[in-house]
Structures are given as structure tokens and as C-alpha cells.
């Protein structure tokens with residue numbers, strides 16, 4: 001059955017049971033819009049706030065992920081099922097099936113189903129109402145609830161193989177990168193979340209992959225933290241633990257897919273694919289769409305892209321955009337030094353340190369200030385410029401040691417945002 005026939009069937013099912021002559025008005029929303037107007041929270045809103053408004057609830061027979069995959073290129077055919085099975089809904093971020101409610105004396109019917117095309121799943125939402133005014137007051141109330149939920153849901157990054165990661169408030173102003181770098185990343189991410197209709201109109205799969213590479217300690221993880229903090233979407237990740245497996249990666253994609261549009265973060269991908277229970281081939285298959293990932297933005301970081309199999313990079317459907325985070329230029333080193341040390345040291349000393357730290361990562365540059373302040377606190381004295389310059393020497397020496405195989409600051413940090421600050 002073709003996608004359009006399937007779609008027509010469902011639209012017709014809903015339209016024929018809500019004839020225009022009887023005063024019904026019909027609307028249809030794709031999942032991106034439904035998320036924006038909080039329609040995805042409809043059932044939770046009703047159950048939490050207005051349980052008595054629900055007049056009828058019928059769920060669609062849900063197919064398991066495996067069953068759905070067997071329909072590759074085909075559509076999954078929903079059967080309306082009067083049993084209200086909560087188990088699926090508890091795991092999913094939306095609802096499927098039929099919900100009939102009464103609101104302000106008017107009937108309103110909501111119907112949602114999963115459309116599977118060759119590229120992926122998309123949930124389609126339909127609404128029938130007998131009163132546009134009532135629908136408007138309802139959607140306002142729903143949207144208020146949705147805003148609260150989005151804030152709540154966005155407070156952590158969901159980890160599929162361990163503790164969730166609380167979000168840290170990272171301001172964009174505190175990330176120092178070449179001019180335009182952050183804005184370009186931001187606009188890529190925003191374009192993804194606002195672009196669902198465009199992807200659909202163009203007939204291309206609604207998913208994207210971004211890869212952040214570059215020397216350790218230059219802001220890849222920090223940028224992820226800021227993105228997670230400032231983007232109102234679900235974030236899912238796999239922690240880089242010793243026992244991480246293919247299954248965890250698959251789970252992360254599934255969880256993101258069920259809450260799409262969503263972001264999946266793979267921190268330190270070069271290390272992840274070296275884990276003994278992770279197979280690169282399986283990972284590549286997943287990215288290529290073995291698992292349908294409609295509405296999923298994958299962002300991975302890696303310190304050494306040359307360690308990654310070229311297969312990961314050289315196929316646009318895997319990572320369509322690679323961002324190389326450069327070692328900081330003088331301007332950025334100075335900005336970081338001023339941010340952390342501006343209160344304690346003269347601008348002359350900070351500028352000198354900035355000049356003498358060419359080739360150092362931001363982690364090391366930051367450590368020069370932190371180390372100077374700690375030393376002074378130890379010695380119980382007010383910090384002065386000579387302490388900063390002394391600290392520069394200490395950190396330089398430490399960096400030399402690191403190149404001889406002693407663990408470096410960056411290595412301590414490079415285990416990803418799950419462990420670092």
C-alpha cells in the first residue's frame with residue numbers, strides 16, 4: 001500500500017465520521033506542529049487536569065519495533081482497538097488512537113496515527129470540532145500545560161544506560177569560539193526543529209547528523225550542554241561506560257524516535273565505537289536508516305576524527321555536517337582569561353598569558369587562572385599578577401608531562417559531559 005493511499009484512508013476514516021454537513025470542522029497537523037502547539041501532551045493534559053472531559057478513548061493496535069521494521073517501505077495498518085492499554089503510552093511521548101472529549105459544551109475529537117513511509121515514521125494528528133471558539137480555548141489551555149511540561153522535560157538529558165544528566169545552565173556568551181561559529185551551529189539546530197514540513201515537502205528523510213570534532217578541551221561538550229539547555233526538545237544519550245553495547249545505542253535512537261523531534265547525543269564517538277560490545281557495522285546500519293529515525297537529530301563528538309572509520313564520515317546520511325572546533329586563537333584565550341581572572345589580575349598580565357598560550361586548549365588556559373587562585377587561597381594571600389605568571393609555568397610543565405604519557409587535563413575531561421562539570 002502506498003503512503004498516499006494509506007494517508008487517504010485514514011483521513012477518509014476520520015472525515016467520513018465527521019461530516020461537514022453535521023457541523024464538523026476538520027484540521028490536520030504533522031508531528032512538528034503538534035509538538036509546538038502541545039498536542040502531543042493532549043492525553044496527559046486531560047488525565048492530569050480534566051479527566052471528566054474524556055468521553056471515549058480508543059487506542060490503535062500498536063506494533064512492536066520489530067513488527068514495524070518488517071513493514072519496511074510499507075505502512076502499518078492500524079486497527080482501532082477499544083482496549084485502553086496504558087503500557088505503550090507510558091513509554092511514549094505522545095498518544096495514538098482516538099480521544100473524544102467534551103469541552104465548553106461542544107464535542108471535540110482527536111485522532112492520531114503513525115504513518116510509516118519508506119523513510120521513517122511520522123505521527124499525523126487530526127482534530128474535528130463543532131466549535132472553533134471552543135477549540136481555541138481548549139488549545140490555549142493545552143498550550144499552557146504544554147509549556148510547563150516542556151520546561152520540565154527539558155531539565156535533564158535522558159541516559160539510556162545510567163543516571164540521567166541534569167542540565168547545567170550554560171550561557172552562549174560564555175563559550176568563546178571564532179566569530180559566527182556558534183551562530184552557525186545554533187541555526188542548523190533551529191532549522192532542523194522548524195523544518196519538518198520542508199523535509200516532508202521535499203520528500204527527504206526528516207533526520208540529520210552533526211559531528212563536532214577537534215582537539216580535546218576546545219568546547220565540544222560545552223556546546224552540547226548549551227544546546228541541551230537552550231533547546232526545548234528531548235535530549236537522549238548513551239553514557240560511555242565500559243559495558244556500553246549496541247543495544248544501548250539502539251535504545252537511545254528508539255527513545256528519541258518515540259519523543260521526536262528529539263536529539264541523540266553520542267559523546268566521544270571515537271571511544272564509543274571502540275567498546276567491545278559496540279559494532280561499527282551495526283552503528284552504521286542504524287544511521288543509514290535500518291532503524292527508522294524520523295525527527296531525530298544525531299549530534300556526535302569526537303576528538304580524533306582520523307580514528308573514526310571513513311565510512312562514518314563519507315556518507316551524507318550519516319553526518320551531513322562536520323564542525324571542527326579549532327584550538328583557541330588569541331582573542332578567545334584572552335576572553336576566557338578575562339572571564340575567569342578579570343577580577344583578580346591586571347589586563348596586562350592576562351594579555352601576556354593569552355599571548356604565551358598559543359596552541360593550548362581552553363581547558364589548559366582556564367586551568368592557569370584556576371590554579372593561580374587555588375595556590376593563593378592555600379597560601380592565604382591576595383592573588384597578584386606574579387601568581388598568574390607562576391601558574392602559567394606550572395601548567396606548561398604539566399602539559400609537557402601529558403605529552404610524555406602522564407594523564408592530561410583534557411583526558412580527565414574528555415570522558416564527556418556525564419562525568420565532567
Ligand SMILES: Nc1ncnc2c1ncn2[C@@H]1O[C@H](COP(=O)(O)OP(=O)(O)O)[C@@H](O)[C@H]1O
Pocket residue numbers: 174175176177215216217218219220221222223301325336362363366413414420421
Ligand atoms: N570554547 C570554549 N569557551 C569557553 N570555555 C571553554 C571552551 N572550550 C573549553 N572550555 C572550558 O574547558 C572545559 C572542557 O571543555 P569541553 O567542552 O569539555 O571540551 P571538549 O571539546 O573536549 O568536549 C569546559 O567545561 C570549559 O570550562
Ligand SMILES: [Mg+2]
Pocket residue numbers: 220221222268301413414415416417
Ligand atoms: Mg568532550
